[in-house]
Every structure is written in structure tokens, then in C-alpha cells.
Amino acid sequence: MLWSTDNTTYQSAATFTFAPAPSGSGDTWYTRSVSLPAGANNQGNLYVRIVSNFSPGLSTYTASQLGSTYSGAGPWRFDDVTFSAVPEPATSAAVAAAGLIGFALLRKRWSQGSLDDSQKEF
Numbered sequence: 701m702l703w704s705t706d707n708t709t710y711q712s713a714a715t716f717t718f719a720p721a722p723s724g725s726g727d728t729w730y731t732r733s734v735s736l737p738a739g740a741n742n743q744g745n746l747y748v749r750i751v752s753n754f755s756p757g758l759s760t761y762t763a764s765q766l767g768s769t770y771s772g773a774g775p776w777r778f779d780d781v782t783f784s785a786v787p788e789p790a791t792s793a794a795v796a797a798a799g800l801i802g803f804a805l806l807r808k809r810w811s812q813g814s815l816d817d818s819q820k821e822f
Contacts, residue, residue: 701734702749710749713737717756729779750778 702710714734740746755762761770 702751703736703740704747704749705740705743705745707745707747710747711737711739713740713748715753718762729777748783750776752776 701713701715703713704710713736714732716730716732718730736746752761754760761772763770
């Protein structure tokens with residue numbers, strides 16, 4: 701997997717290898733997870749590429765099932781791909797503080813009787 705912030709210069713984020721399945725339909729699913737390096741943090745633009753590569757030490761690709769052949773015309777299948785991020789602590793703290801301030805103001809207005817009965821229900 702490759703990543704970039706300018707869609708021109710890509711850097712490697714991860715390389716995966718696998719052992720071909722000994723039998724089956726060739727639809728062998730592998731679970732992979734990638735954590736991008738610190739250079740990808742706080743970027744306004746982030747590009748990700750999933751690419752195939754030659755088998756280690758060979759000049760050919762490896763099929764997903766033993767005895768099968770690799771076809772460049774065949775489909776790649778991805779299922780349940782998720783991109784997630786962890787908010788920076790300052791952003792999380794600001795959102796939490798705004799929520800607490802809003803709740804405190806609402807509670808103050810409610811205790812002073814400045815809300816009618818329809819506004820007091822949550």
C-alpha cells in the first residue's frame with residue numbers, strides 16, 4: 701500500500717505477503733491492517749493506493765490458490781474496507797468543552813424558570 705499528500709510522490713506504507721490457499725475456489729480472503737506513518741497526520745489531502753507487486757524473489761505474480769495462474773485481467777476483490785482516524789486530543793477536548801458549556805447554560809436557564817414546559821423535556 702502506498703500513500704501520498706500530493707497525488708504525485710507516493711511512499712510505501714505497508715507490504716504484505718501471503719501463502720496461496722492449498723485448495724478452494726481461489727476466493728481466499730486475507731485480513732490486513734495498516735497504520736500510516738506520522739507524515740500522514742493532519743494532512744488536508746491524503747491519497748492511498750493499493751497495488752500489486754511481484755512475488756518476493758520472482759518476476760511473476762502469485763495466484764491466491766496453489767495450482768492457479770495469475771491473470772492481469774482478473775478482478776481484485778476488496779470487502780469491508782474501512783478508513784478511520786483518531787481525532788487529535790485538542791479537537792476532542794474542544795468538542796467536549798463546548799457540549800458541557802451548552803448543557804450548563806441550558807441547566808441554568810431551566811433552573812431560573814426561563815424555559816417553558818415544552819423546552820424542559822429531553
